[in-house]
Amino acid sequence: MSSPAAPSSRLLAWLDERLGIGEVITFLRHKTVPKGGHEVWYYFGGVSLFLFGIQVATGLLLLFYYKPGADSSYESVQFIVTRVPFGWLIRSLHSWSANLMVFAVFVHMFSVYFMKAYRPPRELTWMTGMVLLGLTMTFGFSGYLLPWNTLAFFATKVGTDISGLLPVVGPAVARLLRGGDEVSGATLTRFFGFHVAMLPAAFTAVLAVHLLLIQRQGMSEPLRAKTDSSKEGMPFFPGFILRDAILWLGVLALLLVLCTFLPWELGVKADPFSSAPAGIRPEWYFTFMSQTFKYLPAKIFGIDGDVVGICTFLIGGLILFFVSFLDRRAGRGERSPLFTLFGVLVILFMLTMVTLAYVKPY
Amino acid sequence: MDAGTANDVSRRRLLDALLSGGILAFLGSVVYPVVRYLTPPKVHEVVATSVVAATVPELKPNSGKIFRFGSRPGILIRLPSGEFRAFSAVCTHLQCTVQYRSDMERIWCPCHNGQYDLAGKNVAGPPPSPLEAYDVMLKGQDVVVSRRA
Numbered sequence: 172m173s174s175p176a177a178p179s180s181r182l183l184a185w186l187d188e189r190l191g192i193g194e195v196i197t198f199l200r201h202k203t204v205p206k207g208g209h210e211v212w213y214y215f216g217g218v219s220l221f222l223f224g225i226q227v228a229t230g231l232l233l234l235f236y237y238k239p240g241a242d243s244s245y246e247s248v249q250f251i252v253t254r255v256p257f258g259w260l261i262r263s264l265h266s267w268s269a270n271l272m273v274f275a276v277f278v279h280m281f282s283v284y285f286m287k288a289y290r291p292p293r294e295l296t297w298m299t300g301m302v303l304l305g306l307t308m309t310f311g312f313s314g315y316l317l318p319w320n321t322l323a324f325f326a327t328k329v330g331t332d333i334s335g336l337l338p339v340v341g342p343a344v345a346r347l348l349r350g351g352d353e354v355s356g357a358t359l360t361r362f363f364g365f366h367v368a369m370l371p372a373a374f375t376a377v378l379a380v381h382l383l384l385i386q387r388q389g390m391s392e393p394l395r396a397k398t399d400s401s402k403e404g405m406p407f408f409p410g411f412i413l414r415d416a417i418l419w420l421g422v423l424a425l426l427l428v429l430c431t432f433l434p435w436e437l438g439v440k441a442d443p444f445s446s447a448p449a450g451i452r453p454e455w456y457f458t459f460m461s462q463t464f465k466y467l468p469a470k471i472f473g474i475d476g477d478v479v480g481i482c483t484f485l486i487g488g489l490i491l492f493f494v495s496f497l498d499r500r501a502g503r504g505e506r507s508p509l510f511t512l513f514g515v516l517v518i519l520f521m522l523t524m525v526t527l528a529y530v531k532p533y
Numbered sequence: 534m535d536a537g538t539a540n541d542v543s544r545r546r547l548l549d550a551l552l553s554g555g556i557l558a559f560l561g562s563v564v565y566p567v568v569r570y571l572t573p574p575k576v577h578e579v580v581a582t583s584v585v586a587a588t589v590p591e592l593k594p595n596s597g598k599i600f601r602f603g604s605r606p607g608i609l610i611r612l613p614s615g616e617f618r619a620f621s622a623v624c625t626h627l628q629c630t631v632q633y634r635s636d637m638e639r640i641w642c643p644c645h646n647g648q649y650d651l652a653g654k655n656v657a658g659p660p661p662s663p664l665e666a667y668d669v670m671l672k673g674q675d676v677v678v679s680r681r682a
Contacts (some may be wrong), residue, residue, distance in 0.1 A: 238642045325629050330645055332627040343572070350573045353604065357573065446599055446622070446632030449643045464627070465645040469661040476659055477627070533646045 191339070198386075202402030204411045205392045213390060214284035214418050214520070215275050217512045221419045222272035225426070227263040228311075230367065239363040241356030244319035245440040252437060261514060263430035269311060271426065273456045276307050284494070284514050287501040288391035294495035299381040302442055306374045313366040319359060320438035321445070326453040327362075328354045329461065336481045355443070404471075413454065450532060458528035459521040460484060465533075487517065578604055585677035586619060589671065597633025597640070600678070606630050607667060607678060608640065612651055617671070619678040620653045620664040631664070640664065 187193045204213060236255055238247040250260035280300065284291060289297035312330055316323045331354060335345030350357030405411055453461050460480075467476035490497065490513070499508040557575045559671055592598055592611040599606050608622035610633050620628050620640070629644035640649040641655070647658035654663045673680035 190535055286558055300641050325644060328629060329627045346573060347571055351576065352578075378535070443630075445630065446608075447629040447643050449632075451629075451643050464659060469655065469659055475661055477661075533643075 180502060182281035192475075197251065199408045200406075202386075202389070202407035204390050204407055205404050207392070209286065209393055210405070212279075212286065214415065215279035215282060215383075217415045218422055219267055219272055219275040219279055220378075220382075221422060222268050222275060223374075225264065225268040225423075226272060227371070229261050229268065229372075232261045233265055234367065239317070239359055241359060241441075244317060244359060248318045248437055252434075259434055260430055263435045264426060266435035267426055267429045269314060270454070270456075271422070273307055273311055273454075276304055276458070277510070280304055281514065281518060283391075284491075285511065286393040287498065287507065287510070288390065288393075289495045290391075290498065290501040290504075291495065293384070293388055296381060296384040296416060297495050298492060299377050299384065302377050303374065306370055306377065308456065310366065310370050310374070313362040313370065313458065315454055316359060316362045317366060318437060319441050321441050321448055322438055323452060324443070324449050325447045326457075329522065330453065331358070332458075332475070333464075333481055336475070336478050337485075338478075338482070344510040353441060353443070368396075394501070394506065452528055452532065455525055455528075459524035462532075463522040491517075555609040556628045559632045567646075581680070583677060586669075586678040587673045587676045589676060590674065590680045592617075594637065595635045597635075599630065599632070602667070602678065603676075608633065609669070609676060609678060610640070610651065613638065617676055618651060618653075619667040619669045619676075621667070622664075624660060625655065625664065626658070635661075 183192070204210060233251065236247055236251045236258070238244065248262065252262050253259075255261075265446045283297065283300065311329075316327045331345050331348045334348060335341045337344060346352065348361065349355070349360070452458055463480055464477060467480050469476055471479045494510065495502075498507050498510045501510065548564065558630070584600065584602055584607075586600035586602075586607065586609040589597055592609065592613050594611050595613040597608055597610040598647045600609055600634070601607070601619070606622040607619055608631060609617060611617055624631050624642040624644065624647055626645055626647050629642050631640050631642045631647075631649070633639075634641040638651065639650070641647070642658070642660070645659050647660040649655050649660065649664055650656045652663075652665050655661070666681065667678045668681055670679070
């Protein structure tokens with residue numbers, strides 16, 4: 172008779188018998204991450220995931236005190252940040268982490284784009300990623316309104332009005348989003364529903380597919396690195412995961428520094444019967460659009476300037492979404508400078524507009 | 534035999550059509566009420582035809598004020614000459630609420646830098662059309678603003 176196994180391995184054996192986790196462990200043991208100088212970019216997906224985790228945790232905590240409604244939202248957030256112990260921290264963490272998450276998601280998206288990792292067979296990973304990017308921005312847009320302050324009120328007015336410009340479905344979409352003809356308490360209730368129930372459910376489902384696809388297919392390697400197959404990859408466990416953990420701790424430390432020294436402001440309570448304040452702008456990740464709308468003339472070739480603007484953004488988004496199928500050269504393993512140029516132009520455009528929005532708003 | 538096969542095929546096609554039609558009808562009967570539910574019902578809007586926007590001493594020449602006109606904001610301006618004018622305060626661009634800029638002597642929208650002159654005409658920036666103008670009457674000390682017929 173063999174000596175009794177340690178409790179941990181007995182538990183493992185018990186689980187393995189029922190769930191077959193041995194296969195998962197074997198998989199993880201053999202999983203490697205390609206090396207070659209570009210692997211720094213691989214960390215941004217993980218950072219995005221970590222920040223999403225922070226969002227879920229702090230969001231759940233905020234739900235204990237937050238009360239949606241035109242007469243209660245602002246007051247309840249004020250209560251959270253002034254009266255509830257550590258309320259200021261939880262609220263600031265949620266806001267700062269949201270911003271860092273959007274930033275990490277953008278860096279992740281563009282790094283994947285420039286490494287042309289969207290090429291076959293990873294079309295679905297890329298497209299689920301683009302859906303996650305869209306959901307992240309929708310999270311930001313809907314969450315921005317929830318404290319019901321002036322900036323958020325007018326940003327939502329403009330944002331929902333822009334969605335109303337979409338061809339054919341626009342007006343119906345704008346009404347659906349606002350819960351009426353105007354941004355009001357009804358909009359707040361809706362955005363709350365989107366933000367805490369519908370979006371998290373959708374995000375989690377798409378994220379699960381995205382992560383599963385990455386596990387199935389492994390990390391993509393940039394085209395130029397592909398020729399050198401002699402290099403050994405880094406073991407995912409423990410090599411990569413420990414580096415991930417260190418970075419996550421670093422990000423958490425950065426978040427805490429930001430929350431402590433630059434706590435997120437609450438602003439002035441929204442008043443639907445006041446003028447929009449000077450210097451109004453949406454969250455920075457929407458400023459590339461809002462700034463563009465300042466420069467568009469009323470009419471372009473007889474069409475409303477805004478409609479031209481929104482359609483251009485829509486087409487740009489669609490090109491990015493379907494780039495796996497459009498960039499056939501990358502699909503064949505060749506260089507595709509045209510698509511690299513497109514990406515560079517998109518980044519330059521966004522950076523210019525964001526800078527202008529902060530340096531020279533008018 | 535051939536007739537039998539053809540029969541089978543057409544029977545299969547009929548069943549396929551019935552099944553897929555049934556699924557579509559089922560989905561439709563689920564989606565339709567949900568979409569209708571999410572579309573907010575039309576609520577009776579308070580249509581103001583006339584409102585006291587301010588009193589005369591309240592506004593100095595070359596200043597403006599936002600007032601409530603039904604469910605939407607309006608803007609009352611006292612020109613440097615002392616004359617009163619009133620417009621809808623909803624920017625015709627993307628519906629922000631405009632304000633009076635005494636330094637420019639213009640109506641200004643901070644959201645996208647839209648500008649209107651003191652007749653409500655869009656003169657700079659992205660707004661595609663002028664602001665809706667209202668009639669202004671003085672009744673004693675009250676400045677009464679009313680919708681144009």
